[in-house]
Amino acid sequence: AQSVTQPDIHITVSEGASLELRCNYSYGATPYLFWYVQSPGQGLQLLLKYFSGDTLVQGIKGFEAEFKRSQSSFNLRKPSVHWSDAAEYFCAVAPTSGTYKYIFGTGTRLKVLA
Amino acid sequence: GAGVSQSPSNKVTEKGKDVELRCDPISGHTALYWYRQSLGQGLEFLIYFQGNSAPDKSGLPSDRFSAERTGGSVSTLTIQRTQQEDSAVYLCASSPSSDTQYFGPGTRLTVL
Numbered sequence: 001a002q003s004v005t006q007p008d009i010h011i012t013v014s015e016g017a018s019l020e021l022r023c024n025y026s027y028g029a030t031p032y033l034f035w036y037v038q039s040p041g042q043g044l045q046l047l048l049k050y051f052s053g054d055t056l057v058q059g060i061k062g063f064e065a066e067f068k069r070s071q072s073s074f075n076l077r078k079p080s081v082h083w084s085d086a087a088e089y090f091c092a093v094a095p096t097s098g099t100y101k102y103i104f105g106t107g108t109r110l111k112v113l114a
Numbered sequence: 115g116a117g118v119s120q121s122p123s124n125k126v127t128e129k130g131k132d133v134e135l136r137c138d139p140i141s142g143h144t145a146l147y148w149y150r151q152s153l154g155q156g157l158e159f160l161i162y163f164q165g166n167s168a169p170d171k172s173g174l175p176s177d178r179f180s181a182e183r184t185g186g187s188v189s190t191l192t193i194q195r196t197q198q199e200d201s202a203v204y205l206c207a208s209s210p211s212s213d214t215q216y217f218g219p220g221t222r223l224t225v226l
Contacts, residue, residue, distance in 0.1 A: 036217070043218050044205065090156075101162055102159065104149075104156055105156070106156040
């Protein structure tokens with residue numbers, strides 16, 4: 001079955017530290033891959049996406065993600081975390097044709113210590 | 115430009131009542147999706163509209179849930195005879211008939 005796993009439910013980092021959020025997927029073929037961020041009481045904001053080509057993608061707010069086909073992973077990274085990055089982060093996959101309906105991971109809640 | 119809007123932002127209702135949740139997609143977006151975000155269960159797909167095609171209703175959890183999209187724009191998600199397990203945040207997203215979905219702020223539904 002198609003699935004997305006975000007193994008870390010909560011992550012706490014200090015401001016200025018580096019960050020890596022993990023995402024693994026199970027899919028029949030390489031899907032489209034997305035990272036979204038949700039601040040409290042807000043909708044989901046797209047951080048970045050991977051469709052094809054360069055496996056390292058840059059997004060907004062200084063985030064990047066690397067697609068590794070051999071590991072079925074699409075981990076999100078940021079070299080230096082800001083207090084405003086505290087939020088919940090969702091990885092999602094979608095088929096490359098058809099309805100494009102997303103399959104979401106369960107999310108990782110990021111806490112940033114001052 | 116204007117993003118996806120949803121109303122109401124919060125809805126409190128009594129068990130057994132019907133509720134309607136509204137979504138205004140981004141102008142020109144032909145695809146519209148509804149998702150449900152439940153505590154401890156993540157986000158789940160409910161229904162998908164694309165242009166004039168028949169909607170993909172495969173994610174609707176029961177026949178108490180229905181949705182329509184009038185004129186290819188505004189969508190309404192209706193939940194009949196609400197149950198406490200329907201309490202969740204309902205998110206709408208629209209897409210320009212491609213791949214990337216843009217989400218609204220959601221409607222938080224509380225069923226007492």
